Amino acid sequence: MPSLPDIMTPDAETLAKAQGKGRAAPLEAGSPEHDLFTGLTRLGDNTLILGHRVSEWCGHAPVLEEDIALANMALDLIGQTQLWLGLAGEIEGRGRSADDLAFLRDAWHFHNVLLVERPNRDFGHTLMRQFLFDAWHQPMLRALEDSADDRIGEIALKAGKEVAYHLERSADLVIRLGDGTDESHARMQDALERLWPYVGEMFHVDEVDVRLAHEGLMPDPASLRPAWDATVTEILAEATLIRPEGEFFHKGGKQGRHTEHLGHLLAAMQWLQRAYPGAKW
Amino acid sequence: MYAQMVISEATNDDPAKLEAFQARVDANDKIEPKEWMPEGYRKTLIRQIGQHAHSEIVGQLPEGNWITRAPTLERKAILLAKVQDEAGHGLYLYCAAETLGVSRDEMTEMLLSGRMKYSSIFNYPTLTWADIGAVGWLVDGAAIMNQVPLQRTSFGPYSRAMIRICKEESFHQRQGYDIMMKMAKGTPEQKEMAQDALNRFWYPSLMMFGPSDKDSVHSAQSMAWKIKINTNDELRQKFVDQTVPQAEYLGLTIPDPDLKWNEEKGGYDFSEPDWSEFYDVLKGNGPCNRDRIEARQEAWEKGRWFRDALTAHAEKRAARRVAAE
Numbered sequence: 001m002p003s004l005p006d007i008m009t010p011d012a013e014t015l016a017k018a019q020g021k022g023r024a025a026p027l028e029a030g031s032p033e034h035d036l037f038t039g040l041t042r043l044g045d046n047t048l049i050l051g052h053r054v055s056e057w058c059g060h061a062p063v064l065e066e067d068i069a070l071a072n073m074a075l076d077l078i079g080q081t082q083l084w085l086g087l088a089g090e091i092e093g094r095g096r097s098a099d100d101l102a103f104l105r106d107a108w109h110f111h112n113v114l115l116v117e118r119p120n121r122d123f124g125h126t127l128m129r130q131f132l133f134d135a136w137h138q139p140m141l142r143a144l145e146d147s148a149d150d151r152i153g154e155i156a157l158k159a160g161k162e163v164a165y166h167l168e169r170s171a172d173l174v175i176r177l178g179d180g181t182d183e184s185h186a187r188m189q190d191a192l193e194r195l196w197p198y199v200g201e202m203f204h205v206d207e208v209d210v211r212l213a214h215e216g217l218m219p220d221p222a223s224l225r226p227a228w229d230a231t232v233t234e235i236l237a238e239a240t241l242i243r244p245e246g247e248f249f250h251k252g253g254k255q256g257r258h259t260e261h262l263g264h265l266l267a268a269m270q271w272l273q274r275a276y277p278g279a280k281w
Numbered sequence: 282m283y284a285q286m287v288i289s290e291a292t293n294d295d296p297a298k299l300e301a302f303q304a305r306v307d308a309n310d311k312i313e314p315k316e317w318m319p320e321g322y323r324k325t326l327i328r329q330i331g332q333h334a335h336s337e338i339v340g341q342l343p344e345g346n347w348i349t350r351a352p353t354l355e356r357k358a359i360l361l362a363k364v365q366d367e368a369g370h371g372l373y374l375y376c377a378a379e380t381l382g383v384s385r386d387e388m389t390e391m392l393l394s395g396r397m398k399y400s401s402i403f404n405y406p407t408l409t410w411a412d413i414g415a416v417g418w419l420v421d422g423a424a425i426m427n428q429v430p431l432q433r434t435s436f437g438p439y440s441r442a443m444i445r446i447c448k449e450e451s452f453h454q455r456q457g458y459d460i461m462m463k464m465a466k467g468t469p470e471q472k473e474m475a476q477d478a479l480n481r482f483w484y485p486s487l488m489m490f491g492p493s494d495k496d497s498v499h500s501a502q503s504m505a506w507k508i509k510i511n512t513n514d515e516l517r518q519k520f521v522d523q524t525v526p527q528a529e530y531l532g533l534t535i536p537d538p539d540l541k542w543n544e545e546k547g548g549y550d551f552s553e554p555d556w557s558e559f560y561d562v563l564k565g566n567g568p569c570n571r572d573r574i575e576a577r578q579e580a581w582e583k584g585r586w587f588r589d590a591l592t593a594h595a596e597k598r599a600a601r602r603v604a605a606e
Contacts, residue, residue, distance in 0.1 A: 048354075055348045055357070058364055059341035060576065062584020064372055064385075067341065071365035078358045085354075099353045123587050179597065180590025187586065272352040272410055279468050281352035281410070281460075 027092060030207075032215070036149075037092045038111060039212045041101065042254055043140075044084030045112035047159075048102055049262070050133060051077030052269055053120055062123055069169065073130075076162040083155045103273035107262050114253040115198035117262045121191070124177055124184065128191035131170035131235070136202045138167050139227035143219035152217065171235045178239025185240065192236070193244050200249025203228070294319045306507050311437035314380035322506050326436055327381050328397070329508060334374035335392045335399035337367045339573050343407040344416065352410060359456050360413065366449045373445060377438040393578050401559065404567030405485050411464045411471070415478035417457015419486040419524065425450050426520045427490070430510035458527065465531040472532075479528065480536045484554040490517040492556060522548045 027034040055074040061067040085098035096104075115133060120126045141163055144156035177184045203225045213220040236243050252258070272281070299319055305312065312318055341364050348364065351357035375385040391397040402420050407413060428450060432443045464475035491513040494500060503509035521540075528535050537552045562570065 052349060055361060058345035058348050058361070059338075060345075060580045062580065062587040064338065064368055064375070066584075066587075067368040068365055068372070071361050071368065075358055075361045075365065078354055078361065082354050082358075099355075102354055103352070123584065176594040177587070177590050180594045181586070183586045184590030184593075268349045271350055276468060276470060279352075279471055281356055281463055281467075 026094075032211075033091055033093070035208050035211050035215075036217060037088050038208050039218050040084050040088035040091060040152075041109075042111040042113075043144075044081050044088055044098070044101070045110045046116050046133075046137075047077040047084065048081040049110070049112045049265065050116040050130075051075075051081060052265060053116065053118075054126070054130070056120055057123075057126065066123070073166055073169075076159075076166070080155070080159045080162070083159070087151055087155065099273075103270045107258055107266055108256040110258065110262060110266075111254050111256060112262075113198070113201045114250050114259055115195065115201065117253070117259055117265060118195065118198060119261055121194075122187060124187040125191040125194065127170055127173050127177065128188060129195055130166070131174045132195055132199055132232070133202075134163060134167035134170050135228050135231040135235075136224060137163050138231075139224045140219065140221075143224065146216075147218060148216035167231075171231070174235055174241075175239045178236070178241040188239065189241055192241055196244040196246060197248055197250050200247070201251040201253060204249070204251050204254070206254065293321075303505065306435045306505075309433075310435075311440060312435050313437045319506075321502070322508070323381050325503060325506075325508055326439065327378055327383050329503075330374050330378040330381075330439055331383070331388045331391070331397050332399060334371045334378060334388065335397060336403065337371035337374065338392075339399040339403045339577060340367055342573055342576055343403055343405070343569075344413060346407050347410060347413050350410070351413075356460070363417070363453050363456060366453065370442075370446045370449070373442040377436075377442045380438050389581065393574065393581055395565075395574070398563075399573075400489065401562045401567060402485050402489050403573060404562050404570045405481070406569050408481075409474045409478060411461070411474035411478035412482070414457050414460030414464055414475065415482040417453050417455075418461050418527070419457075419479075419482050420489070421450055421453040421457060422524060423486045423489040423520055425454060426516045426523075433507070433510060435507035461531055461533075465533055475531070476533050479533050483536050484558075487517055487520070487551075487554045488556075488559045490514075490520065492559070493553075518548050521551050525549055 027037055051074045054070050054077065057067070057070045058074075059067065061070055081102065082098050085101045089096040089098060089101055115129060118125075118129055138160070141156045141160040145153050145160065147153045147156065174188065178188045179185070203221045205220060205222050209218070209221055212218040213223075233243065250259075272279075298317060302312075302317065302319060302322075312322075344360060344364050344367075348357060348360050351360050375388060378388060379385060388397065392399065402423075407416065425447065428443055428447050432440055432447060434440045434443065461475055461478075464471040466472075467475075494512045494514045500509060500512060504512075525535060525540065535551075539550065539552045541550055542548075543550045561567070565571070
């Protein structure tokens with residue numbers, strides 16, 4: 001096979017800068033600022049993408065009280081996103097706001113775990129996803145309260161109050177639906193099995209996590225597993241659901257390698273900002 | 282969000298009781314759920330409050346259409362809070378209607394089978410982000426015109442629900458106007474979207490007050506009972522007089538070439554909406570009637586297993602408690 005001709009514009013970067021589209025050089029990978037920026041976008045992207053997924057239910061929930069509860073949870077998660085991504089932009093020091101990070105980054109720069117971008121499917125699947133995430137989110141925020149960076153501790157303290165309620169609610173509903181009718185039990189067991197391969201990524205450690213933990217900025221994700229296991233074992237037992245055995249897990253979200261679903265989500269979410277660059281809303 | 286074209290029910294009660302009841306209403310007493318009331322009063326209220334509640338629920342759909350595309354995190358949060366309020370309004374209103382002896386599930390079934398209506402305004406689509414501004418500014422603005430007087434309505438639970446709802450609705454209207462300000466002062470495309478939204482929502486908003494009083498045969502009894510406080514035309518005039526200067530401030534044009542200030546009456550003269558369109562939408566031929574009701578039917582049907590499971594679990598718990606005693 002002949003080699004393909006080079007059709008790249010040799011000086012694309014200079015041309016882009018001349019059009020005013022160039023950005024300041026990105027942070028150097030492995031630098032403390034880059035690590036912290038990455039850690040913060042992991043937190044903020046989790047809440048952003050899950051908040052978005054939850055908000056997709058608006059007006060379609062099975063009962064009015066659930067419409068209210070889901071809107072409330074989405075609202076909490078979007079509020080937390082503003083704080084995490086706001087701080088990420090500040091740490092980055094390139095003048096990007098929380099909105100710039102949410103609406104103008106491409107999918108491969110998003111650092112959320114794959115679990116939160118999984119589609120809603122039925123209401124049971126949505127609740128199971130929420131429960132598996134909440135059971136991680138709560139100990140994560142609790143550990144972040146002790147971060148060496150006070151700004152992180154303050155956000156974690158505020159978010160933790162909201163998330164304690166999220167977990168109470170999602171756990172309660174998992175119990176009710178698991179131990180409800182035969183149909184609800186089957187739906188919840190199916191949701192659990194579908195989502196199980198996305199659990200392990202929340203505890204998977206990469207070199208950024210190691211350095212952040214070493215600096216006392218964020219906890220080692222693996223250290224959150226015992227608390228998560230305890231919650232999940234207790235709630236699943238009460239819900240009469242069987243904990244799946246597989247240890248395999250999909251990963252890559254934290255490093256920017258996502259499922260096909262994220263691109264569609266971002267296409268909707270980012271559309272106005274992308275279609276009308278620079279407009280104020 | 283509110284009820285339109287509510288037909289008062291005829292009443293066939295003991296004249297002495299009716300007279301005493303009317304005297305209480307005239308004296309601005311609040312009527313409470315367990316007190317005697319004419320059958321027509323009860324039925325008309327169920328229909329009116331139920332229709333209002335349904336409007337809050339169906340009203341989530343055109344706004345929910347933009348939650349996933351809201352242009353900033355703050356706008357997304359505000360819109361979520363607004364839609365959450367609306368679901369909450371639905372809940373208080375269903376509760377108020379339940380005090381009259383009809384359950385929420387019964388009212389829901391009536392909505393889904395087309396036996397009860399919701400406000401026709403929600404049968405219009407939200408096509409651009411500016412529509413979210415226009416819905417807050419014009420649709421919530423028109424709803425507030427109706428609801429502020431209803432805080433003084435004769436039925437206690439309805440009046441108290443209205444007092445809470447009005448506080449939140451005024452925040453909704455402000456956020457809508459705030460979106461319009463950003464759009465109207467924004468880029469040429471944003472301004473175009475803002476004008477287009479006003480063009481499409483102006484006449485449907487005027488229709489929200491219902492047909493002209495001269496064509497509205499059912500108003501008199503409701504007004505005597507203080508279920509309805511002002512006439513449709515009074516409220517429509519008030520809405521136009523309030524809204525025209527707001528549009529001028531935005532630099533937008535009301536899509537009515539005959540709109541002009543009438544010094545003598547101290548208000549604007551304006552064109553009537555096309556009432557044949559109003560009746561078409563009411564009959565089910567609006568742009569979104571079928572989509573809206575199908576979305577609600579689907580949510581209800583797909584949620585059945587969830588509701589059944591909660592009931593089954595509650596029964597199991599109760600049985601275990603009994604067994605343990």
